[in-house]
Each structure stands twice: as structure tokens, then as C-alpha cells.
Amino acid sequence: MKNIKRIIAFLFIVLSILAVGSCNNDDEIVRTKVEAGNSGENGNGNSGSGSNTGQAEGNEGEITLYKVDGDNITKIKDYKVSGKDLEYQKDTDKHNEIWELAKKIIPLNQRKKMSEFLIYNGEVTGSAGFVVEIKSDLSDWQMGIAINYAYEGGFNAGGELAYTIIHEFGHVLTLNDTQLDAAITQANCKNYFPGEGCARDNSYINELHSKYWNDIWSEYEDAKKDEASHAKFYEKYKDRYVTQYASTNPGEDIAEVFATFATTKDKPSGSTIAEKKMLLMYDRSELVEFRNHIRRNLGLKRAKGNVASFELPEPGSWKQANTIGNPYKTKCRRH
Numbered sequence: 001m002k003n004i005k006r007i008i009a010f011l012f013i014v015l016s017i018l019a020v021g022s023c024n025n026d027d028e029i030v031r032t033k034v035e036a037g038n039s040g041e042n043g044n045g046n047s048g049s050g051s052n053t054g055q056a057e058g059n060e061g062e063i064t065l066y067k068v069d070g071d072n073i074t075k076i077k078d079y080k081v082s083g084k085d086l087e088y089q090k091d092t093d094k095h096n097e098i099w100e101l102a103k104k105i106i107p108l109n110q111r112k113k114m115s116e117f118l119i120y121n122g123e124v125t126g127s128a129g130f131v132v133e134i135k136s137d138l139s140d141w142q143m144g145i146a147i148n149y150a151y152e153g154g155f156n157a158g159g160e161l162a163y164t165i166i167h168e169f170g171h172v173l174t175l176n177d178t179q180l181d182a183a184i185t186q187a188n189c190k191n192y193f194p195g196e197g198c199a200r201d202n203s204y205i206n207e208l209h210s211k212y213w214n215d216i217w218s219e220y221e222d223a224k225k226d227e228a229s230h231a232k233f234y235e236k237y238k239d240r241y242v243t244q245y246a247s248t249n250p251g252e253d254i255a256e257v258f259a260t261f262a263t264t265k266d267k268p269s270g271s272t273i274a275e276k277k278m279l280l281m282y283d284r285s286e287l288v289e290f291r292n293h294i295r296r297n298l299g300l301k302r303a304k305g306n307v308a309s310f311e312l313p314e315p316g317s318w319k320q321a322n323t324i325g326n327p328y329k330t331k332c333r334r335h
């Protein structure tokens with residue numbers, strides 16, 4: 001009996017480490033509270049986001065957590081904050097303004113994969129947005145948007161916030177349970193393994209990896225070990241990536257390809273591998289539909305000669321486009 005208890009305790013520790021490990025390889029974005037609360041295995045009555053009525057103090061700039069329910073968000077909790085963050089917390093009009101934009105970008109059917117929305121201050125982690133799974137089977141995700149950056153230079157200045165939301169949702173789109181099988185370990189995975197689970201046969205990320213990463217995989221694995229080699233790797237294979245940031249890893253690549261696919265007006269000819277990656281998305285009718293939804297709702301689908309009603313960064317020019325992220329992370333984005 002004692003042994004069983006020990007084994008269970010050991011398993012719980014291992015699972016907890018696995019649950020929080022995917023996003024915090026460089027300790028930038030640690031979602032421990034949310035994930036521990038949702039693991040359902042600690043039995044301490046704290047089911048994290050849902051039933052915690054006391055004011056928890058976030059250590060990653062958390063301000064207010066919302067539950068997403070179709071078109072609406074309802075507050076789950078306010079974190080214990082002070083100073084500038086308290087001002088942000090009280091300014092719920094801003095929270096709603098950010099959510100309204102997210103709602104325009106993410107269609108209702110896709111929103112089913114995202115049941116939590118966090119407003120946070122990105123200064124602590126240096127990130128403009130992030131997503132993290134809240135169920136270990138990858139069927140449910142939380143998106144966090146940094147309110148300070150969302151209003152930097154004015155709301156959605158230069159379309160940066162919209163771009164961030166598209167990029168971040170690109171991670172949910174490509175890492176959710178319809179795309180990956182979280183029950184298959186890396187050792188048993190015959191397809192690409194992005195970290196959260198094993199890519200399914202027909203998944204977007206497996207196709208991207210097998211067609212445009214596999215041939216340079218060992219070179220990439222060597223290069224990612226230090227920044228200078230990674231930068232050289234990018235220079236060598238520049239024509240494969242829509243931005244430098246996309247060369248971070250296949251997870252960032254596919255989020256960037258999706259964001260570029262959605263925000264670039266014309267269908268590319270496919271003269272470079274970067275363009276061919278975008279064409280993979282044109283081959284998937286549900287992604288074309290998603291793209292049309294974004295462009296329609298942001299007023300990007302305009303008749304010739306009319307000025308767009310909405311501004312986005314020029315393709316490849318968002319703030320972090322010319323940087324390389326942490327190659328060991330798949331779904332957290334630095335500002």
C-alpha cells in the first residue's frame with residue numbers, strides 16, 4: 001500500500017513537471033497555477049481558475065482571468081495587483097476592447113478550443129501574448145494578451161495586436177487535439193513531435209515538417225544550440241522562412257506561416273519554400289475559410305482602390321519578425 005502511494009506520488013510529480021514544462025524552458029512564461037489547478041490530480045480542492053474565489057497573486061503579470069463562452073467572456077477572477085496593474089484591472093473597457101478584436105479574428109467554431117482568456121501585463125515576461133493548454137489532452141486552451149503592449153502607441157497600433165492574436169491562435173490551431181495526440185510519447189511517435197504530443201498523420205505541422213524541415217533537421221538541431229549558429233542557419237535557409245522568427249522551430253514557423261497567409265493580400269506564386277509553406281495552407285479549405293473570416297471581419301477584403309479599414313503590419317514586419325525566439329519553446333511569444 002505504501003509503495004502504491006509512493007508510486008502515485010512519484011507519478012504526480014512527473015506529470016506536474018511535464019504539465020508545466022512545455023512552456024517554461026527559459027522561465028519566461030510559467031503557467032504553473034493554471035496547469036496545476038487543472039490537472040485534477042492534486043486533490044487539494046483548488047481547481048485553479050474555476051473555484052478559486054480568493055485573490056491569488058500572479059507572478060507572471062496576471063491581471064484578470066476570463067471564461068470564454070461563445071461570444072462572451074465572464075470574469076473568473078481578478079488577481080491581486082497594485083499600482084499600474086490595478087489601473088489595468090479596473091479598466092474593463094480595455095479588456096472588452098481586446099476581446100472584441102479576438103472575437104473578430106477567431107471564428108466561433110474555432111473558439112471552442114479556447115475556454116480561457118487572460119489579461120496580463122507583459123513586462124514581467126517580455127511577451128505580447130501566449131497560449132497554453134489547460135487540458136493535458138490539448139482539447140482546451142488559454143490565450144493571454146498583454147494589455148500594456150495591446151495599447152502601446154494606442155489600441156492595436158500598426159495592427160500589432162491583431163497580428164499577435166492571429167499568430168497566437170495559430171498555435172492553438174496547429175497544436176490542439178485534432179492535430180496532435182498527447183497520449184503518444186516522443187519515443188513512440190513516428191511523426192513530428194513538437195513537445196505537446198505526437199503530430200497526427202494528416203496534421204498541418206506534420207506536413208510542414210516532413211516537407212520543409214526534415215531534410216535540414218540535423219543541421220537545425222545542431223544550429224539551435226547557440227544563437228550565433230542559429231542566426232547562420234537562418235541566413236543559409238532564409239528563403240524557407242516567412243520571417244526570421246519562423247526559423248525558431250516548426251511550432252513558431254507554422255504560426256508565422258498562418259499569420260502571413262492570413263494577412264497577405266495575394267496568393268503567392270510559390271517561388272520560394274516560404275511561399276510553398278503558405279500554399280500548403282491554401283490547399284486546406286478550412287484554413288482558407290478561416291483566412292476569409294479574418295479578412296472579412298477586419299475589413300481587409302476590399303474592393304480595388306478602396307482604403308483598407310484596418311491596418312496590419314506589412315508582411316514580415318511585426319515587431320519580433322527579425323529575431324529568433326527560444327527554439328525549445330513552441331507556443332509562447334516574446335514581445
Ligand SMILES: [Zn+2]
Nearest residue numbers: 255331332333
Ligand atoms: Zn508563437
